[in-house]
Amino acid sequence: ETGVTQSPTHLIKTRGQQVTLRCSSQSGHNTVSWYQQALGQGPQFIFQYYREEENGRGNFPPRFSGLQFPNYSSELNVNALELDDSALYLCASRTSVSTEAFFGQGTRLTVV
Amino acid sequence: GQNIDQPTEMTATEGAIVQINCTYQTSGFNGLFWYQQHAGEAPTFLSYNVLDGLEEKGRFSSFLSRSKGYSYLLLKELQMKDSASYLCAVLMDSNYQLIWGAGTKLIIKP
Numbered sequence: 559e560t561g562v563t564q565s566p567t568h569l570i571k572t573r574g575q576q577v578t579l580r581c582s583s584q585s586g587h588n589t590v591s592w593y594q595q596a597l598g599q600g601p602q603f604i605f606q607y608y609r610e611e612e613n614g615r616g617n618f619p620p621r622f623s624g625l626q627f628p629n630y631s632s633e634l635n636v637n638a639l640e641l642d643d644s645a646l647y648l649c650a651s652r653t654s655v656s657t658e659a660f661f662g663q664g665t666r667l668t669v670v
Numbered sequence: 671g672q673n674i675d676q677p678t679e680m681t682a683t684e685g686a687i688v689q690i691n692c693t694y695q696t697s698g699f700n701g702l703f704w705y706q707q708h709a710g711e712a713p714t715f716l717s718y719n720v721l722d723g724l725e726e727k728g729r730f731s732s733f734l735s736r737s738k739g740y741s742y743l744l745l746k747e748l749q750m751k752d753s754a755s756y757l758c759a760v761l762m763d764s765n766y767q768l769i770w771g772a773g774t775k776l777i778i779k780p
Contacts (some may be wrong), residue, residue: 560712591767602770606766614765657720658718
């Protein structure tokens with residue numbers, strides 16, 4: 559148990575739809591990162607939020623967006639879903655002064 | 671660009687020792703992590719190296735050489751439950767994002 563929870567655990571969406579994935583951070587963790595992991599690949603960094611502001615972004619298009627709330631929980635929103643968006647989406651939380659991140663169990667998104 | 675290389679797959683025997691290598695070329699470096707990931711699950715933390723040398727933690731050890739851009743994870747007394755993917759990840763110093771290798775799938779045989 560890492561204290562980081564994600565919802566839902568599994569999701570099936572149709573191409574073109576929009577999806578919101580949620581992450582509840584470990585208590586006291588003010589920094590959250592989101593990753594996309596395709597089958598058989600390592601995670602790819604999407605973006606990072608610190609105190610409700612995005613402070614880092616990977617090579618993902620603008621249709622991937624996020625929010626972090628005052629309680630440090632966060633959301634990942636993906637618009638205009640494409641088949642290639644099918645992946646495991648992971649969030650990881652940490653404190654701003656710690657290097658170790660704690661991962662949630664992930665959301666498995668399938669786009670059909 | 672950022673580049674992290676690991677072997678795709680390795681096979682070892684229960685009770686034996688295996689070494690998983692990772693080489694990296696990144697524009698920044700603030701340490702290297704090793705994570706274990708079972709199929710369909712989230713990665714779990716194994717080790718973090720920021721200085722050169724060997725860090726030992728029970729059956730698992732991790733080594734780092736920053737000058738060579740090289741790390742390895744050593745697993746001793748292998749157990750069947752060690753069958754998993756092992757990912758190395760470099761912590762970038764710009765905004766603390768992790769850059770990941772594709773992972774090494776380790777298969778343990780009886």
